[in-house]
Amino acid sequence: MKAMMQKKANQAHLTSQLKVSCDTCSLSELCLPRGLSKEDLNKLDHLIERPRSHDANTLIYQPGDKFTGFYAVRSGGVKTYLTKKTGEQQILGFHLPGEVFGLDGLENSKQRCYAAAMENTSYCILPHEELDSLCAVIPELRSQVYHIMGHEMNCDHAHLLLLGQQTAHERLATFLLSISSRFKKRGFSATSFVLPMSRHDIAGYLGIAVETVSRLFKSFQEQGIIKINRKQVDILDLDKLNEMVANCEEPK
Amino acid sequence: MKAMMQKKANQAHLTSQLKVSCDTCSLSELCLPRGLSKEDLNKLDHLIERPRSHDANTLIYQPGDKFTGFYAVRSGGVKTYLTKKTGEQQILGFHLPGEVFGLDGLENSKQRCYAAAMENTSYCILPHEELDSLCAVIPELRSQVYHIMGHEMNCDHAHLLLLGQQTAHERLATFLLSISSRFKKRGFSATSFVLPMSRHDIAGYLGIAVETVSRLFKSFQEQGIIKINRKQVDILDLDKLNEMVANCEEPK
DNA sequence: AGCAGAAAATGATCTGGATCAACTGTCATA
DNA sequence: TATGACAGTTGATCCAGATCATTTTCTGCT
Numbered sequence: 261m262k263a264m265m266q267k268k269a270n271q272a273h274l275t276s277q278l279k280v281s282c283d284t285c286s287l288s289e290l291c292l293p294r295g296l297s298k299e300d301l302n303k304l305d306h307l308i309e310r311p312r313s314h315d316a317n318t319l320i321y322q323p324g325d326k327f328t329g330f331y332a333v334r335s336g337g338v339k340t341y342l343t344k345k346t347g348e349q350q351i352l353g354f355h356l357p358g359e360v361f362g363l364d365g366l367e368n369s370k371q372r373c374y375a376a377a378m379e380n381t382s383y384c385i386l387p388h389e390e391l392d393s394l395c396a397v398i399p400e401l402r403s404q405v406y407h408i409m410g411h412e413m414n415c416d417h418a419h420l421l422l423l424g425q426q427t428a429h430e431r432l433a434t435f436l437l438s439i440s441s442r443f444k445k446r447g448f449s450a451t452s453f454v455l456p457m458s459r460h461d462i463a464g465y466l467g468i469a470v471e472t473v474s475r476l477f478k479s480f481q482e483q484g485i486i487k488i489n490r491k492q493v494d495i496l497d498l499d500k501l502n503e504m505v506a507n508c509e510e511p512k
Numbered sequence: 513m514k515a516m517m518q519k520k521a522n523q524a525h526l527t528s529q530l531k532v533s534c535d536t537c538s539l540s541e542l543c544l545p546r547g548l549s550k551e552d553l554n555k556l557d558h559l560i561e562r563p564r565s566h567d568a569n570t571l572i573y574q575p576g577d578k579f580t581g582f583y584a585v586r587s588g589g590v591k592t593y594l595t596k597k598t599g600e601q602q603i604l605g606f607h608l609p610g611e612v613f614g615l616d617g618l619e620n621s622k623q624r625c626y627a628a629a630m631e632n633t634s635y636c637i638l639p640h641e642e643l644d645s646l647c648a649v650i651p652e653l654r655s656q657v658y659h660i661m662g663h664e665m666n667c668d669h670a671h672l673l674l675l676g677q678q679t680a681h682e683r684l685a686t687f688l689l690s691i692s693s694r695f696k697k698r699g700f701s702a703t704s705f706v707l708p709m710s711r712h713d714i715a716g717y718l719g720i721a722v723e724t725v726s727r728l729f730k731s732f733q734e735q736g737i738i739k740i741n742r743k744q745v746d747i748l749d750l751d752k753l754n755e756m757v758a759n760c761e762e763p764k
Numbered sequence: 765a766g767c768a769g770a771a772a773a774t775g776a777t778c779t780g781g782a783t784c785a786a787c788t789g790t791c792a793t794a
Numbered sequence: 795t796a797t798g799a800c801a802g803t804t805g806a807t808c809c810a811g812a813t814c815a816t817t818t819t820c821t822g823c824t
Contacts, residue, residue: 350676366662410618416668423675424602424719467676
């Protein structure tokens with residue numbers, strides 16, 4: 261609810277003419293600028309392309325497109341995915357405001373997967389060449405780039421563990437906890453939020469059938485773990501969810 | 513067979529005292545030095561730690577260990593993996609000579625997964641701090657680092673597609689083709705090689721049971737696609753394998 | 765307000781691959 | 795040349811989740 265209103269609000273004042281500086285962006289602490297000095301931030305800010313908008317369910321890029329740079333979500337939500345010939349999508353990641361995507365183009369300057377807006381979405385682009393030049397002179401920026409790439413890889417690794425070793429209900433629990441903690445990081449409620457993606461996309465991310473997603477949501481609700489109505493989720497028993505995924509993790 | 517002899521040979525002359533330069537390393541074209549000038553290569557060469565050796569089935573690092581830098585396999589083979597509490601391993605990747613691993617430590621300077629030698633293995637370490645400093649002054653090195661990271665991510669993405677959308681036989685076919693093409697890249701036969709990993713590890717990589725791996729190998733053999741004896745694999749019908757996975761890929 | 769098409773839920777049935785159990789081959793050590 | 799331990803194979807059974815079919819609920823559009 262809160263998240264949705266926030267989205268609408270952002271959407272309203274982000275016209276295509278408006279240059280928005282990292283300086284004033286409420287997401288900069290989650291984004292590439294994190295940890296940069298005022299001065300360095302200013303340099304970075306100059307090369308960022310002003311926010312662009314994409315309507316719901318439109319492609320942002322696809323395999324073969326020229327790699328332009330890193331993409332940072334400002335509002336809305338993005339999914340990246342690969343497909344089988346038969347059309348099934350394997351969702352690689354969901355990208356919420358403050359999160360970065362598009363790194364798949366780094367290998368050979370061509371995008372390798374699809375990126376699509378799940379709802380009306382605005383994002384910034386950090387052109388790769390300029391960013392790279394800046395990296396030469398700002399060590400902190402290099403660190404932040406390494407950090408973001410490392411994070412991306414570790415997310416993928418957790419996703420591999422999920423797809424390779426977890427049962428369907430463990431997968432859904434893991435998914436809910438991931439979304440919850442990411443909303444929390446952005447300052448929203450960790451227990452009450454609106455999912456930006458469809459059941460179909462959740463199924464594609466978790467490697468299970470849509471019907472299974474439906475049934476599992478119902479089952480979680482019957483167990484009193486969540487309350488769910490369409491895309492509105494309320495987590496009633498966070499401990500139970502954590503317990504469900506605890507089995508999947510290292511004792512540490 | 514050929515691969516195995518090569519390995520033995522390398523092993524023999526790689527004592528812990530011996531400094532081996534990138535310059536003379538037959539794998540440098542697959543490794544970080546690729547694309548560097550003679551001069552830059554020399555700078556890089558100075559910071560690389562001399563090859564270390566690890567016996568079969570020993571840990572190279574584990575979650576929580578301090579991130580030291582990139583690891584480059586010289587001979588042998590390495591697996592990286594995550595585990596469930598219950599002990600099952602999800603293999604994240606197999607790393608053959610000339611390939612890089614250890615990037616999971618980039619996020620926050622701690623390793624996040626396990627890395628273990630699958631056989632007697634030697635590898636170089638490229639200390640992160642020194643490599644990073646060098647990146648500041650050698651743009652080509654930055655490019656190569658991006659390239660390697662991008663490649664790593666795209667491998668993970670292909671792995672996600674495999675785990676999320678492919679059937680067991682598609683997975684095994686994809687796996688065989690991947691190993692085949694990587695041997696080929698190193699100048700070995702693409703159709704006759706010795707697998708460096710156990711059935712258990714193959715199962716852990718593909719997200720299926722060991723028994724299924726066994727049965728599928730048998731089935732492939734009965735169809736005349738491969739000939740397999742323990743770890744010795746001969747691919748008899750490469751086209752058939754390609755056909756099996758073609759269904760999984762984009763028309764492009 | 766009413767309709768069409770999409771998204772989601774629900775029910776019934778089926779199956780790929782897991783699991784359990786037993787057996788065989790291989791190599792290392794004494 | 796036994797012996798034990800582990801890796802791999804094979805067979806029998808079972809079930810989590812897929813698939814197919816139908817219904818219900820939304821959402822956007824005119």
